[in-house]
Amino acid sequence: MDERELLLLGLLSFQSQHGYQINEFIERNLARVTSMKKATAYAILDRLARDGYASVHTEQAGNRPPRKVYALTPRGEERFRELLRQSLVDPGESAIPGDVGLMFLDQLPRDEVIEGLRMRLARVDEQIAELEQVPPHGHGIGVDLAVEHKLVLLRADRDWLRGVITRLDAGSD
Amino acid sequence: MDERELLLLGLLSFQSQHGYQINEFIERNLARVTSMKKATAYAILDRLARDGYASVHTEQAGNRPPRKVYALTPRGEERFRELLRQSLVDPGESAIPGDVGLMFLDQLPRDEVIEGLRMRLARVDEQIAELEQVPPHGHGIGVDLAVEHKLVLLRADRDWLRGVITRLDAGSD
DNA sequence: TCTGGAATAGTCAGTCTTGACTATCCACGC
DNA sequence: GCGTGGATAGTCAAGACTGACTATTCCAGA
Structure with a gap:
């Protein structure tokens, strides 16, 4: 908890x-x-x-x-x-942050949305690059698993973001 | 924020x-x-x-x-x-919860860890099943994107969890 | 018609969290 | 022999969050 x-x-x-x-x-x-x-x-x-x-x-x-x-x-x-x-x-209610914003995204002009998501993607890319630099930890497997876990989720997020941006770019709906 | x-x-x-x-x-x-x-x-x-x-x-x-x-x-x-x-x-520091526990996992007997992760997997499976039932929302695409996003991350989490459990099960290291 | 439970509409005391602040010590340049 | 900037080691007041609680109204069934 x-x-x-x-x-x-x-x-x-x-x-x-x-x-x-x-x-x-x-x-x-x-x-x-x-x-x-x-x-x-x-x-x-x-x-x-x-x-x-x-x-x-x-x-x-x-x-x-x-x-x-x-x-x-x-x-x-x-x-x-x-x-x-x-x-x-139970890793605590993983209310993945950022989804509230997503929910209201129709209230913003489509190009602002795309612009924002592009920036978000850039940040995710940065975080991935950073984590990929982390060397294996050595003592036990826990720390390495935690890093791996984060990387897996970040990559899934990145791939999804790319897809969404592509979809929004092509015919805006 | x-x-x-x-x-x-x-x-x-x-x-x-x-x-x-x-x-x-x-x-x-x-x-x-x-x-x-x-x-x-x-x-x-x-x-x-x-x-x-x-x-x-x-x-x-x-x-x-x-x-x-x-x-x-x-x-x-x-x-x-x-x-x-x-x-x-910037969807807020997405400090994915649960990773702190992962980091210290070596402090617990291996079989307790496996047992715990199995339960975690079961919960993730449940959440996925639940979200898959959610019908398309109708008004705009925001809500549907948010659901899709959550599903994508949950599925990535599920796949990773399965892999980890398999690895831990086979040769405990 | 009387009663108990759900719905309505919040409030409050206690706990948690943090930005800003305090105060000392030491090394180094001048 | 002196000033000052970074490291050391916290504290505190103010605001955010929540579990537990209050109080009224409505309605279904006995």
């Missing part, structure tokens, strides 16, 4: 970390996977601690400001596995 | 409506398109009125409780077209 909580539990399952470290990792490596913002991650970490899924202890490195280090408790590990099982079965 | 606002503007673009009516329509016909809840719709309608995109006037039918009827203003129509254009180009 809650992909954000699952993500944080998952990151903590590898090693204890403090908030800043986790946010760094997300910003650098997981921007494509989640759009969660810093403040949200801090809030969820607090919640995990409050609910007994993570323990906190404050650490001071040199003269730096103190950091709160979060570690999964046994309950937290159980929670992680539970959410993980759930998320494999 | 904000699909919810776009959806409400779009519904109002066809005719003025009161909140309850809009929520009825969403619950009955658009459950697959959005997961927006009643209270959210009321809140967004308020916001639209506050920002001058919709006008409100109170109506009393018989002895029933009074209702607030919302109608698009010219500014609202402009806003609608603007959001519509945007959403065609």
